[in-house]
Amino acid sequence: MIPKDPDTEFQPHTSHWGVFSARMRDGALEVRPHPGDPDPNRIIDNFPAALRHRARIARPMVRRGWLENGPGPDSRRGSDDYVAMSWSEVLDRLGGELRRLRDGPGPQAIFGGSYGWASAGRFHHAQSQIHRFLNTACGGYVKSVNSYSSGSSQVLVPHIIGDYEDLTKRNVSWEQAAQHSEIVLAFGGMALKNSMVAGGSVSQHVERGAMERAADRGCAFVLVSPLRSDLPDEAKAEWLPVTPGSDTALMMALVHTLVAEGRHDRAFLERCTVGWPVFERYLMGETDGIAKDAAWAAPLTGVAADEIVALARRLHGRRALIVVAHALQRAEHGEQPVWMGMVLAAALGQIGLPGGGYGYALGAIAYYGRRFNAVPVPTFSQGRNGVSDFIPVARIADMLLNPGGSYRYNGQTRSYPEIKLVYWAGGNPFHHHQDLNRLRRAFARLDTLVVHELAWTATARHADVVLPCTMTLEREDIGASSNDPLLLPMRPVAAPFGEARDDYAIFADLAERLGAREAFTEGRSVRQWLEHLYEPTRQALAAMGRPAPDFAAFWAGEGIDLPQLADDGGRLRAFRDDPEGRPLPTPSGRLEIASETIAGYGEPDCPGHPTWLGPIAVPDAAAPFVLIANQPRTRLHSQFDFGGHSDGAKRRGREVASLHPEDAAQLGLAEGDVARLFNERGACLAAVRLTDGIRRGVVQLPTGAWYDPADPSEEKSLCVHGNPNVLTRDIGTSALAQGCTGQLTTVQIERYTGNLPPIQAHDPPRAA
Ligand SMILES: Nc1nc2c(c(=O)[nH]1)N[C@H]1C(S)=C(S)[C@@H](COP(=O)(O)OP(=O)(O)OC[C@H]3O[C@@H](n4cnc5c(=O)[nH]c(N)nc54)[C@H](O)[C@@H]3O)O[C@H]1N2
Ligand SMILES: Nc1nc2c(c(=O)[nH]1)N[C@H]1C(S)=C(S)[C@@H](COP(=O)(O)OP(=O)(O)OC[C@H]3O[C@@H](n4cnc5c(=O)[nH]c(N)nc54)[C@H](O)[C@@H]3O)O[C@H]1N2
Numbered sequence: 001m002i003p004k005d006p007d008t009e010f011q012p013h014t015s016h017w018g019v020f021s022a023r024m025r026d027g028a029l030e031v032r033p034h035p036g037d038p039d040p041n042r043i044i045d046n047f048p049a050a051l052r053h054r055a056r057i058a059r060p061m062v063r064r065g066w067l068e069n070g071p072g073p074d075s076r077r078g079s080d081d082y083v084a085m086s087w088s089e090v091l092d093r094l095g096g097e098l099r100r101l102r103d104g105p106g107p108q109a110i111f112g113g114s115y116g117w118a119s120a121g122r123f124h125h126a127q128s129q130i131h132r133f134l135n136t137a138c139g140g141y142v143k144s145v146n147s148y149s150s151g152s153s154q155v156l157v158p159h160i161i162g163d164y165e166d167l168t169k170r171n172v173s174w175e176q177a178a179q180h181s182e183i184v185l186a187f188g189g190m191a192l193k194n195s196m197v198a199g200g201s202v203s204q205h206v207e208r209g210a211m212e213r214a215a216d217r218g219c220a221f222v223l224v225s226p227l228r229s230d231l232p233d234e235a236k237a238e239w240l241p242v243t244p245g246s247d248t249a250l251m252m253a254l255v256h257t258l259v260a261e262g263r264h265d266r267a268f269l270e271r272c273t274v275g276w277p278v279f280e281r282y283l284m285g286e287t288d289g290i291a292k293d294a295a296w297a298a299p300l301t302g303v304a305a306d307e308i309v310a311l312a313r314r315l316h317g318r319r320a321l322i323v324v325a326h327a328l329q330r331a332e333h334g335e336q337p338v339w340m341g342m343v344l345a346a347a348l349g350q351i352g353l354p355g356g357g358y359g360y361a362l363g364a365i366a367y368y369g370r371r372f373n374a375v376p377v378p379t380f381s382q383g384r385n386g387v388s389d390f391i392p393v394a395r396i397a398d399m400l401l402n403p404g405g406s407y408r409y410n411g412q413t414r415s416y417p418e419i420k421l422v423y424w425a426g427g428n429p430f431h432h433h434q435d436l437n438r439l440r441r442a443f444a445r446l447d448t449l450v451v452h453e454l455a456w457t458a459t460a461r462h463a464d465v466v467l468p469c470t471m472t473l474e475r476e477d478i479g480a481s482s483n484d485p486l487l488l489p490m491r492p493v494a495a496p497f498g499e500a501r502d503d504y505a506i507f508a509d510l511a512e513r514l515g516a517r518e519a520f521t522e523g524r525s526v527r528q529w530l531e532h533l534y535e536p537t538r539q540a541l542a543a544m545g546r547p548a549p550d551f552a553a554f555w556a557g558e559g560i561d562l563p564q565l566a567d568d569g570g571r572l573r574a575f576r577d578d579p580e581g582r583p584l585p586t587p588s589g590r591l592e593i594a595s596e597t598i599a600g601y602g603e604p605d606c607p608g609h610p611t612w613l614g615p616i617a618v619p620d621a622a623a624p625f626v627l628i629a630n631q632p633r634t635r636l637h638s639q640f641d642f643g644g645h646s647d648g649a650k651r652r653g654r655e656v657a658s659l660h661p662e663d664a665a666q667l668g669l670a671e672g673d674v675a676r677l678f679n680e681r682g683a684c685l686a687a688v689r690l691t692d693g694i695r696r697g698v699v700q701l702p703t704g705a706w707y708d709p710a711d712p713s714e715e716k717s718l719c720v721h722g723n724p725n726v727l728t729r730d731i732g733t734s735a736l737a738q739g740c741t742g743q744l745t746t747v748q749i750e751r752y753t754g755n756l757p758p759i760q761a762h763d764p765p766r767a768a
């Protein structure tokens with residue numbers, strides 16, 4: 001059924017986890033890292049086994065219930081079987097369904113947010129493709145705003161610091177950290193597993209080297225995290241194994257100590273911030289009678305009071321960099337540690353200095369802490385969306401379960417649209433969303449769920465129409481990122497799997513059924529689009545007097561080097577140097593330690609200045625462990641979970657949960673045992689790994705193992721594979737941002753003594 005792939009030469013390619021090259025030899029894929037990459041990411045090793053894996057989708061498939069009964073709510077989604085269909089018939093049927101909705105209830109009944117990381121090429125970027133299709137052929141779609149990554153900081157930061165990218169991407173760089181930082185205090189760490197992944201492309205993984213150079217120069221790294229592995233060995237870090245969810249209290253106690261000892265930078269606070277007096281009264285206990293001092297924070301954080309005081313004194317008078325990982329804001333009240341991290345860096349007077357200040361999210365993803373290119377890189381235009389309605393991205397199940405229901409977001413009261421059809425390309429909600437049993441109930445209410453996928457993810461298994469798409473190695477594209485200096489031709493290495501087609505080709509033929517082929521394609525073939533998208537970069541290079549090869553020369557080569565902008569500290573440095581002349585784009589033009597705007601919204605779960613709102617993910621008798629559901633080391637999210645590098649790190653086919661040996665002993669668990677993790681929302685199995693690099697009372701189970709219910713027709717079936725999102729809570733961070741809270745929850749753990757159920761997540765579903 002699957003054509004034998006002809007041999008190919010090594011071709012340059014890129015992925016979110018790095019530039020590499022690949023070729024086919026005797027039907028097998030070989031990959032090798034980019035020779036210029038000092039620290040390649042082994043996630044590329046997932047490609048060889050993934051390319052022709054049985055989990056790939058070979059033909060268009062339609063769910064039997066949808067085929068027999070037509071569009072409509074159906075709780076069999078997820079347990080139904082599938083019927084193979086020809087491309088022309090499936091596109092006719094889907095075109096008819098899209099026409100029914102477009103010309104009936106209108107495009108506001110179509111949810112096309114389609115959140116997800118997709119693949120790295122600039123043209124076959126699935127979200128750009130689907131959005132352009134829905135805009136040109138359907139009149140638009142209800143979209144989603146913000147991300148699962150940083151749903152609360154993206155809303156908060158414009159109120160208190162200004163432009164989000166000025167904070168995350170044009171601020172403290174790895175070059176500055178290597179050269180100038182004297183102490184780096186990292187809340188949630190800067191794990192290399194995370195920083196080795198970029199969105200788009202990355203040709204050089206510099207993070208390990210930068211931390212090593214800083215440490216060798218004498219820079220101290222202090223890791224505040226329940227996991228020791230959140231900083232690499234090269235950082236030679238001291239480890240404070242903090243109670244999850246308590247960082248805001250620790251930061252407050254550090255600032256309290258600075259103030260109590262007169263070590264805070266009053267001149268900086270006066271010159272560059274607003275709201276300090278209001279916050280200081282709260283901090284010192286004048287407004288609520290509670291001084292947020294080290295003695296107060298010690299029992300909340302699990303860090304001794306004298307350690308907190310000593311740390312505050314060490315931060316003072318040094319080039320100090322405060323880092324707060326995205327993870328801290330992917331939890332209830334996630335706005336608070338982000339805001340308080342800024343206040344700590346401001347109280348130290350460090351914001352805007354080389355290698356100092358607030359490195360929010362530095363180390364979370366490889367596109368932070370780098371230089372921007374001086375020329376634009378190719379982008380595929382999405383067209384205009386005729387629908388203005390949106391939801392905060394992580395509120396999808398709420399939206400489907402409560403059409404017309406109201407919710408608060410960023411100072412507004414909004415209402416959820418009534419969605420009939422959900423269309424996904426390039427994302428996996430059964431990976432990214434929380435409380436998957438609730439998500440299943442939400443998807444059961446739709447008329448139609450459409451998914452383009454390269455493999456049988458749980459999302460594809462819940463869809464009514466499943467359209468097989470090519471994998472990046474099977475198509476031509478351009479690889480680039482706005483802050484990586486290498487622009488790459490991505491020449492195909494392998495033939496498309498089965499009947500898989502590019503998202504572009506699928507949408508072009510579907511647009512035809514809706515009378516919009518020309519609007520969608522502008523009459524261009526893929527190669528013509530690549531040439532068209534390359535042209536602005538070529539022109540900008542030529543205008544700078546740089547080598548600017550024409551497209552044919554670029555396409556035949558191994559990639560071209562792009563010039564980059566200076567590492568100048570961006571807007572925060574300019575503001576520090578001249579706060580009046582170069583104000584920040586906040587309401588006051590300054591850093592907002594207290595925000596009148598946010599105070600005016602009156603949200604109890606996000607008051608007008610950083611506030612300790614109490615512990616989160618509090619263990620109790622029913623769920624005595626805190627679960628950390630963080631990013632996986634061996635893959636990007638759920639992508640290529642079936643690849644060799646990902647699969648090879650599992651045990652007995654299951655995802656691995658890490659526990660402290662003393663906790664395990666109390667539970668009667670030994671290394672390699674299979675445990676059941678459960679709470680009121682669901683249950684999953686995982687293989688146990690023991691480590692003293694984790695705080696007691698905490699269990700860590702990374703995301704990304706595909707949801708694999710033992711009995712998919714059951715309402716709360718056991719996930720036998722280890723997807724932590726059957727356990728996490730589906731609530732927003734606060735009424736301000738409504739961000740994702742997937743990082744922390746509480747669970748009970750027990751030894752699993754039953755017969756081990758088989759893993760079926762990577763097998764295709766039953767086909768008629
Ligand atoms: N509990 C918990 N949950 C979390 C998180 C957490 O910390 N804890 N983290 C969250 C975060 S930060 C994020 S960003 C999300 C990530 O969530 P997602 O971005 O949804 O996860 P991916 O696995 O990257 O999904 C991408 C999907 O696109 C498919 N794909 C790849 N290339 C193509 C293509 O060319 N065309 C099409 N049609 N499909 C393609 C892949 O096969 C894959 O299924 O997860 C979030 N979920
Ligand atoms: N290999 C790999 N790398 C990735 C990704 C991937 O899927 N795989 N995903 C990428 C994406 S989309 C994103 S958004 C980033 C995510 O970047 P992050 O969200 O920062 O990454 P996580 O691994 O989820 O969390 C980082 C660490 O925070 C710690 N932590 C959790 N809760 C707390 C807490 O309350 N306090 C403290 N002090 N620490 C806490 C955990 O120990 C965890 O290991 O990663 C990116 N990098």
Ligand SMILES: [Mo]
Nearest residue numbers: 147148149150
């Ligand atoms: Mo993310």
